[in-house]
Amino acid sequence: MITNGYKQSQGDHTLFIKHSAFGGVTVLIVYVDDIIVTGNDEVEKKTLKWCLAKEFEIKGLGKLKYFLGIEVARSRQGIFISQQKYVMDLLKETGMIASKPVRTPIEQNHKLSEAHEETAVDREMYQRLVGKLIYLTHTRPDISYSVSVISQFMHDPRAVHLQAVYRVLHYLKAHLGKGILFKKGPEIDLAVYIDADFAGSAVDRRSTSGYCTFLGGNLISWRSKKQSVVARSSAKAEFRAMAAGVCELLWVKIILEDLRIQWSKPMKLYCDNKSAISIAHNPMQHDRTKHIEIDRHFIKEKLESGLICTPYVPTGFQLADVMTKGLCSNMFHESVVKLGMEDLYSLA
Known part of the structure; x- marks a missing residue:
């Protein structure tokens, strides 16, 4: 029943996606002996649960409320x-x-x-x-x-x-x-904000990359990680962060396609460094970019194919700042709100 679908494994996590002949999708998420079954095909979900119960001793707990320490709540605003x-x-x-x-x-x-x-x-x-x-x-x-x-x-x-x-x-x-509130929206937009803190590490002067990925205005993935090599300029540090952001967008696009959500519009890669955006679009800057040549060609290829676009975002509206540096109290809390984080007790 699952063999004709899509499977992805990472560590102890396994994700199965099954497509029905009538356009339905069933998703099975497995972590050791904990399982989530979801999708828009009610018949397939019931069949899957029956097959699992036939082979294993399982207990259905109803709607998802708690999974591996993660609490799930529903309100008029969305899923929290x-x-x-x-x-x-x-x-x-x-x-x-x-x-x-x-x-x-x-x-x-x-x-x-x-x-x-x-x-x-x-x-x-x-x-x-x-x-x-x-x-x-x-x-x-x-x-x-x-x-x-x-x-x-x-x-x-x-x-x-x-x-x-x-x-x-x-x-x-x-x-x-x-926590994070997922709200329903009229449109599904896929965008990522990327940023880099140039030479921010006091240990080895490596830069920190950060990105925040949004789907339909909801935060779905994020990362903060020190870069593996020392960048010689802020533009190169930002460019490496851009490459990581593009990879994340492509991964999300693949998952959406497996869920039968077609994507035709360019995915947005928001950056606040005009030099990095210029390097991505201008193939004549070879001498200035030889240290990041692979990343440059990778991003340029996705730009020319129309998969992504690189709109400029002012630093004051850069949501990925919270992933790359320590901020003052006011800026930090403004960024956290823009990420879509809410307090459980504030939801009605």
């Missing part, structure tokens, strides 16, 4: 996902339930480095705690950058790094119910 219970358990485990809240998860213009002169801390404890925060970023893009930073010191954590971890917990205490 969060990890409030997971955050509460984490704060209790670390003794931070009564901690003083802070407004941002990381200091603005922080200079976290290896800090060998600082006191060493329990590495196993540090790695376990950061690992739990990494899992929390599945529904909390607001802490993605800070978690990306503190995870870079898991090999030799020091007291200053542990203090940065505790700051994230203090921030979570202030925003327990935050």
Whole structure:
């Protein structure tokens, strides 16, 4: 029943997509022994559940409400996902339930480095705690950058790094119910905001790339990651971030096509660096771009085919800023709201 469909595996996760002869789609998501069945073909879903029950001992729990620590709630506005219970358990485990809240998860213009002169801390404890925060970023893009930073010191954590971890917990205490709200929209637009913080790492001067992908105005994927090589200019750092954003758009497009959602319009790649946009469109700048030649040809190919377009977005409207640097309180919370994050208690 699933063999004629589409399958994708990543780690312990497996995704099956089955197409029916009448245009219906059934999706089966498997993580070890936890399963989600969804789709728009009710007959196929019932058949699939019957086949699973015939082969395995399973228990149906009705509409999705809780899956691997992720809570799902429905309101008049849309579908809301969060990890409030997971955050509460984490704060209790670390003794931070009564901690003083802070407004941002990381200091603005922080200079976290290896800090060998600082006191060493329990590495196993540090790695376990950061690992739990990494899992929390599945529904909390607001802490993605800070978690990306503190995870870079898991090999030799020091007291200053542990203090940065505790700051994230203090921030979570202030925003327990935050999550992502998926709203219904009249149109399905696919766009990604990309940004790079040039030479932001105090350890090796590598830049940090970040992107936020939106489908129909809803945030569906995001990432904050230090680049693998040192960029020699801000334009080159942004260009590498653009290549990562294009890859994400193409991956989402493939998933949409497997779900039988056809996409004909150019996908939008929003960038606030005019030099990077110029390099993407201008094939005559070879001498200035030889260090990023593969990325340049890759992006130029997608531009010429009409798959993507690269509109300029002013820095003040760059939503990916929150993925690449520590921001002041006002800018940070403005960005978080624009990402579509809401507080569970604010939804009616």
